[in-house]
Amino acid sequence: MTRSPIELTLTEEDHRIARMAAAAVGLSLLDAAIPTPLPGVKPGLANIVTLLVLARYGWNAAAWVTGLRVVAGSLLLGQFLAPGFFLSLTGAVLSLGVLALAKKLPARAFGPVSWSVLAALAHIAGQLLLARLWLIPHDGVFLLAPIFAATALFFGTINGLIVARLLDEPPASS
Amino acid sequence: MRSWLRLVRPGDWLLLLVGGGAVAASFPLLWQGGLGDKAVIRRDGQIVAEIDLQTRRSLTVDGPLGATVIAVEPGRARVVSDPGLRQYCVHQGWLSRAGEIAICAPNHVSLAITGRNRAYDSLAY
Incomplete structure (x- = not known):
């Protein structure tokens, strides 16, 4: 038997991130399968995983899970390096940035619902900005901003509630 | 319903209120485009x-x-x-x-x- 020249030592955290990223990819596929009246309006179910990881394992793990989800999800949907990929990448980067700040808010007052809503708003803001700068260089895209913001608020609240509910339950012993 | 409401913290309510207000205000603000100045x-x-x-x-x-x-x-x-x-x-x-x-x-x-x-x-x- 030949010895493998490269030894990859996988830590417990690597496994955890991979597991979480797989769950996030699954949810983003589900997201893509839900029909929507307007491109860009979708529940963003994968963010539930990001927020759970953020709450349990910290920002770094959440960033990993989100990054893997964006890349793997777009590969599975055949969108890798297509405009949709860059839109979701920009959204993800911005919402991770906002989450880094949101995590510092006093926990007594601000919970997962706040994180989720802020992340959703940052996500859509990033996408609109990229769309304005690159895809549709016209201020007309901002006419859609109120619809997107309202959607972000709505789904952000629901996802946040789901996250808060899941965090409330005792962690499953796996 | 009650068990869900319990999960929303005071700051969350504040954020939702402010966010909802901002979104509601953004509709007329952005959609009256075309009016002259x-x-x-x-x-x-x-x-x-x-x-x-x-x-x-x-x-x-x-x-x-x-x-x-x-x-x-x-x-x-x-x-x-x-x-x-x-x-x-x-x-x-x-x-x-x-x-x-x-x-x-x-x-x-x-x-x-x-x-x-x-x-x-x-x-x-």
Whole structure:
């Protein structure tokens, strides 16, 4: 038997991130399968995983899970390096940035619902900005901003509630 | 329902309230695009006056046939009277959208509305 020249030592955290990223990819596929009246309006179910990881394992793990989800999800949907990929990448980067700040808010007052809503708003803001700068260089895209913001608020609240509910339950012993 | 409400913390409520208010406010703010913000009055193609559509003002422009009177009010402007024969520009009434224009051709005077977001290049009836 030949010895493998490269030894990859996988830590417990690597496994955890991979597991979480797989769950996030699954949810983003589900997201893509839900029909929507307007491109860009979708529940963003994968963010539930990001927020759970953020709450349990910290920002770094959440960033990993989100990054893997964006890349793997777009590969599975055949969108890798297509405009949709860059839109979701920009959204993800911005919402991770906002989450880094949101995590510092006093926990007594601000919970997962706040994180989720802020992340959703940052996500859509990033996408609109990229769309304005690159895809549709016209201020007309901002006419859609109120619809997107309202959607972000709505789904952000629901996802946040789901996250808060899941965090409330005792962690499953796996 | 109660068990879900328990999960929302005070700051969350505040954020939802502020966010909801901002979103509600953004609808009229972003969707009234096309409303003009300036009235531009020209004689022989040269700009005679640019009047902010916030003010209330009346202006007389002298052309080859006589005086054309233009009135500006907050949000709208019109040609009040014109010496021209057919009075098209007077009958056009109040103009409020960016791109709208009333042309008093016989007297070489025109009144146009300009705005930041123009929904049309030009509107005339």
